Amino acid sequence: MDFFRPVSLAEALELKAAHPECTPIAGGTDLMVELNFDKKRPETIIDLTACSELQEWSRDNGTVRVGAGVPYSRIIAELATDLPGLAIASRTVGSPQIRNRGTLGGNLGTASPAGDGIPPLVAVGASVELASTSGTRSMPVTEFITGVKENALRGEELITAINVPGSRGPQQFSKIGTRNAMVIAVATFSVALDLEARSVGTALGSCSPRPLRASDAEAFIADEIDWDGRTPLPESAAARFGELVADAARPIDDVRGTAAYRKHALKIMAKRTLTWTWEEART
Amino acid sequence: MRINLRVNGEQSAVDDVWEGESLLHVLRERMALPGSKNACEQGECGSCSVYLDGALVCACLVLAAQAEGREVVTVEGLATDHDDLHPVQQAFLEAGAVQCGFCTPGLIVATHELLSRRPDPSESEVREALAGNLCRCTGYEKILDAVALAGRRMAAGGAG
Numbered sequence: 001m002d003f004f005r006p007v008s009l010a011e012a013l014e015l016k017a018a019h020p021e022c023t024p025i026a027g028g029t030d031l032m033v034e035l036n037f038d039k040k041r042p043e044t045i046i047d048l049t050a051c052s053e054l055q056e057w058s059r060d061n062g063t064v065r066v067g068a069g070v071p072y073s074r075i076i077a078e079l080a081t082d083l084p085g086l087a088i089a090s091r092t093v094g095s096p097q098i099r100n101r102g103t104l105g106g107n108l109g110t111a112s113p114a115g116d117g118i119p120p121l122v123a124v125g126a127s128v129e130l131a132s133t134s135g136t137r138s139m140p141v142t143e144f145i146t147g148v149k150e151n152a153l154r155g156e157e158l159i160t161a162i163n164v165p166g167s168r169g170p171q172q173f174s175k176i177g178t179r180n181a182m183v184i185a186v187a188t189f190s191v192a193l194d195l196e197a198r199s200v201g202t203a204l205g206s207c208s209p210r211p212l213r214a215s216d217a218e219a220f221i222a223d224e225i226d227w228d229g230r231t232p233l234p235e236s237a238a239a240r241f242g243e244l245v246a247d248a249a250r251p252i253d254d255v256r257g258t259a260a261y262r263k264h265a266l267k268i269m270a271k272r273t274l275t276w277t278w279e280e281a282r283t
Numbered sequence: 284m285r286i287n288l289r290v291n292g293e294q295s296a297v298d299d300v301w302e303g304e305s306l307l308h309v310l311r312e313r314m315a316l317p318g319s320k321n322a323c324e325q326g327e328c329g330s331c332s333v334y335l336d337g338a339l340v341c342a343c344l345v346l347a348a349q350a351e352g353r354e355v356v357t358v359e360g361l362a363t364d365h366d367d368l369h370p371v372q373q374a375f376l377e378a379g380a381v382q383c384g385f386c387t388p389g390l391i392v393a394t395h396e397l398l399s400r401r402p403d404p405s406e407s408e409v410r411e412a413l414a415g416n417l418c419r420c421t422g423y424e425k426i427l428d429a430v431a432l433a434g435r436r437m438a439a440g441g442a443g
Contacts, residue, residue, distance in 0.1 A: 005349075025349070028344045028345060032345070041303070042303075045303070047346065095415020101338075182415060
């Protein structure tokens with residue numbers, strides 16, 4: 001096994017170009033499990049934790065550019081105002097130890113349907129920045145993830161950042177699991193109100209092979225909400241929103257839960273989180 | 284490969300480390316520091332909790348080579364005098380928070396980290412901070428007692 005530890009992004013990209021088959025490591029919370037259990041023996045590992053460019057975030061024109069190597073604990077501590085939905089979701093990741101190491105770049109690289117960091121990105125239309133020695137390209141998270149643990153990353157590329165539109169209204173995230181910590185999600189739901197565009201963004205997690213938005217639910221509720229008067233949301237509208245979200249899901253039966261349970265959970269989580277966000281918008 | 288790192292205040296060079304080896308393995312098997320326990324090897328149990336550059340992490344999920352040039356503090360490095368116990372360790376003993384003892388080092392490091400940034404945590408803050416550490420004897424009530432006792436003592440004595 002070869003090990004490289006580039007100290008700059010430029011050096012990391014040179015190495016990735018020379019070793020396109022190599023496996024990058026950042027927080028290690030996924031890869032180390034595979035190494036410890038002898039499930040993976042990469043020929044080459046590139047450690048990205050010494051590339052300071054990947055550990056930074058910045059604001060630009062209403063968008064927050066989150067470096068792929070920023071751990072969840074820093075997203076929680078530093079970005080809860082700019083990206084409230086992502087911060088709430090980050091608080092549900094693993095445990096304090098995992099949140100100190102795990103990164104959004106890793107979540108996208110692994111591309112598990114149960115990745116907690118992904119729905120809040122999808123709900124606001126975030127995009128992934130991919131770099132190689134020949135340049136940088138960007139694509140929506142929904143396009144980047146192509147299947148269960150599959151993504152559009154090319155061999156010579158690294159995930160360098162995620163561009164997330166800054167919050168334009170209340171956001172929420174809800175997750176179902178067997179306990180509060182150290183849980184792989186049975187189902188998750190993200191909702192983001194855009195009070196300027198008068199639209200509602202949604203995303204379902206752990207309920208389909210690829211990240212999914214509930215477009216019908218989004219269109220329905222944007223019409224139902226009294227954006228000008230800010231009157232309370234009728235119970236029936238919130239309930240219908242929940243049903244439309246559940247209809248959009250494409251879940252499976254697996255060890256963590258049945259498809260029917262996932263749909264039921266989504267219906268409740270969608271109704272609940274929508275009500276929370278609208279109540280926040282009204283006050 | 285050779286790895287240079289600082290462990291419990293001492294600069295060390297460790298030779299013949301395999302590139303795919305965890306920091307936990309290096310600490311336990313190559314540096315004679317068996318305090319950090321090896322249990323789940325997947326970050327679930329917290330028994331291998333250590334500080335890496337001041338952050339609480341699972342040593343089983345850190346590639347040893349990633350610790351090059353970094354500072355590691357293990358449970359062995361918490362007490363200032365080698366023969367003494369840290370107030371957190373003393374509190375775990377006195378409160379009966381140690382049953383089989385396997386989870387204890389990880390819980391002590393996690394408690395140390397919590398109390399160093401939050402000297403007087405609420406019970407829900409304690410539960411949240413220790414959520415990544417499992418006790419298979421399920422002795423959680425005594426562990427919560429120990430954290431409260433350590434917090435009171437450290438606040439009174441100013442020990443960290």
